[in-house]
Amino acid sequence: MSPRMPRIDTGTLTDALYGLGWSTVKRLPETVAVRLGRKIADTAWKRRGKGVRRLEANLARVVPDASPQRLAELSRAGMRSYMRYWMESFRLPAWSEDRRRNGFVPEDVHHLTDGLESDRGVILALPHMGNYDLAGVWVTTKLNTPFTTVAERLKPESLYDRFVAYREGLGMEVLPHTGGAAFGTLARRLRAGGLVCLVADRDLSSSGIPVKFFGEETKMPAGPAILALQTGAMLLPVTLWYDDTPVMRGRVHPEIEVPETGTRAEKAAQMTQALADAFASGIADHPEDWHMLQRLWLADLEPREAGTETA
Secondary structure (H helix, E strand, O other): OOOOOOOOOHHHHHHHHHHHHHHHHHHOOHHHHHHHHHHHHHHHHHHOOHHHHHHHHHHHHHOOOOOHHHHHHHHHHHHHHHHHHHHHHHHHHHOOHHHHHHOEEEEOOHHHHHHHHHOOOEEEEEOOEOOHHHHHHHHHHOOOOOEEEEEOOOOOHHHHHHHHHHHHHOOEEEEEOOOOHHHHHHHHHHHOOOEEEEEOOOOOOOOOEEEEEOOEEEEEOOHHHHHHHHHOOEEEEEEEEEOOOOOEEEEEOOOOOOOOOOOHHHHHHHHHHHHHHHHHHHHHHOHHHEOOOOOOOHHHHHHHHOOOOOO
16 A cells, blocks of 8 residues: 655645745846746646636737737737746846846836935835836835835745745835735835835725726725825836846836815725726736736626636
8 A cells, every 4th residue: 555645735835836936046047047937938828727818818808809819929928928027036136236227227217216306205006017026126226215015915924924035135125915004104104205116906905996997897906096195195107018128118107196176085086097097008008018817807806706706
């Protein structure tokens, strides 16, 4: 009788795989890492798992007139972009300071630098595009500006701790998403003229603000708009994308102004819609670099709530 195989906890396995990535991939020559990332992406795309099918369904809303062949091309490019993000993230701790300073070239960065000089405090709000960790490293090195961000609490806790240590090692202050303490800390940083960076295209709470996004309803986090209203900080959307070079590109969009009239809730709703519109403009220009492999639109969430979820 053969011995019984030990039960493997999936959370522990996931944590171990991420640890392997940070310890091994960062030591690979860049050309090898690029080829490896592309191979993994193409393999995942060919298998058409749940995440790939969801990415393609999301892209169908972004490019509604795309043929099935075009959608397949976009989802393949999207998986390659997503794996480029992971390969870069695993390798960022080993990058030289010069590479960190010059690995990202944003357009209209004056919106950010003018805001920092004003001492009003600045909120950068981003969708899941490109590599926001690389953009953050550019801020801490090229602009020599520290900032505070928020991270979703991952399971197992050891994986969350690994991500926090990784981002703190890149010069970021990281707060847990859960719990009310994060908002107060962010507000204090902004009132002191500091910088806060938030990924804000997918609501992870029950307090999201309804918006129209590519013509359909979804919810986006209220935090960026509420923080701007409460502290007087500038709210700047940022979109990121890749091209055929090793350098990531991006754009700092103009400030989202506080509406002159309306209640606090109405102002927050208008500002969050303006944020969604800025995200949509960047995603429409570079759909393959929007890494949304989860359900987003309310119409897609309803089957899950009814217990009939499909990929």
